[in-house]
Amino acid sequence: MAAVGEREAGHVPVMLERCVDALAPAAVPGAVFVDATLGLGGHSEALLARLPRIRLIGLDRDPQALARAGGRLARFADRTDLVHAVYDELPEVLGRLGVPEIHGILFDLGVSSLQLDVRERGFAYAYDAPLDMRMDQTAPLTAQEVVNTYSAQDLARILREYGEERFAGRVAAAIVAARAKEPFTTTGPLAELVRESIPAATRRTGGHPAKRTFQALRIEVNAELTVLERAIPAAVDALAVGGRIAVLAYHSLEDRPVKRVLAAGASSTAPPGLPIAPPGTEPLLRLLTRGAQEPAEDEVAQNPRAASAKFRAAERVRKGAVAQRMPGGGERGEKHRRTGNRRS
Incomplete structure (x- = not known):
């Protein structure tokens, strides 16, 4: 097994430039970004290096990942808060940190390189x-x-x-x-x-x-899909106007709920045929990707784990709760909150 430093140095974050480019316009002075799936910290490192004015909150349910990422991001310690949490706990984490809204959030879904590469984890x-x-x-x-x-x-x-x-x-x-x-x-x-x-x-x-x-x-x-169905609406609702969300999914089960939430946020809720949309029915989001984008062939050649990646991004254009636009409103999320597996 390679040494930790060697393995992390060789870790290639998936679609790194595309993620950073999508989120960078939201980096206004005082902006707070969230890496909801910190992993080994590759995406966070790039965001902090390129966007010197942002504060970053990194979430991960894996204590080993938090420890490794903490070392990688040590030079940015004055601008980072790393938190042991599942990403559907975002509202609670922001509340504890006194953050009323965020300006950028990234989800890199699925199993991390750390979890795959450490045999004892059994993935x-x-x-x-x-x-x-x-x-x-x-x-x-x-x-x-x-x-x-x-x-x-x-x-x-x-x-x-x-x-x-x-x-x-x-x-x-x-x-x-x-x-x-x-x-x-x-x-x-x-x-x-x-x-x-x-x-x-x-x-x-x-x-x-x-x-x-x-x-x-x-x-x-890991109750991954239950957590994801709660997390994406919560992330959109936490965005400031002008804030951006970027998501990397690796199979259709992950991509579908992301697509569903972003599409609901980017749609008008006005009845069809009205000449003017009534106040409050306008879209909450502007889609930044047309469908799901895939990595370029050269990236897949360099990083085979990127092969199945699907990338979506959107920008918040006005306030409003995206959860209320979903079928059943907040009932499905609340049911899952009561019954889904939780981090102890």
């Missing part, structure tokens, strides 16, 4: 490691508990919904049968069982057959 199917997958290792729920205690029906549901696994029922049944003989404790036996459960013709394409199962388990363990 990867390429080698045997403890079956963990917690982004925050102080949280109670592990992948081992999910695999060994969830019913076949619940396992099939999360594999189908979070992994888009065509053979979810078959894989779930195989897991339940195997764990009755011996519980799963590491990633290797699980990855092999999933591979054997997928029909041979399907195994020949699409990469490792366990990829979708491991994604689904990771999302379940």
Whole structure:
């Protein structure tokens, strides 16, 4: 394993210039930016270096990431606040820090390079490691508990919904049968069982057959989609007029809720056919990207982890609550707030 400094020095943040370029116009004097997914701090470092007038709040649920990023950003310590928090806790964090509004926010979703590269974290199917997958290792729920205690029906549901696994029922049944003989404790036996459960013709394409199962388990363990559905509306609502949001998603399950919130914010709520939009129905956002942008071929060649990235950005053009424009208003978010997994 490479030394920490070497590994971080070689870490290439995804679509770095595009993220910074999208957020930079919001860097007015006294601006507060948020890196909602701090990770190893690469995006934050670039923002702080290029925008010397901003204050940056970095959030991460992973204490290891916070420690590593803190070292990387040490020279900017007078302009940074690094906070152990899940990104849907943004309103509470801003309240504690006395920040009434923010001017830029970045989300780099999915699993971080740190979590993938440290074998003991159990995120990867390429080698045997403890079956963990917690982004925050102080949280109670592990992948081992999910695999060994969830019913076949619940396992099939999360594999189908979070992994888009065509053979979810078959894989779930195989897991339940195997764990009755011996519980799963590491990633290797699980990855092999999933591979054997997928029909041979399907195994020949699409990469490792366990990829979708491991994604689904990771999302379940960390309540990623539940958190995301709360976090994006909260981030938009925290933006000052002229503030900007930028989001990097890595699969359609992440990109869909981002697209839905930004589209709702950029739409008028006036009934169609009116010659003039009534006050309060005008769009709250101006979309800065046309659809989801993808990385250039040369970036993917340099940084293969950028291959699946989808980038969206928007600017706040007036005040108003985007959550109220979503189907069901705030009810869905509140239901998830009561039932979703939380950081302990």
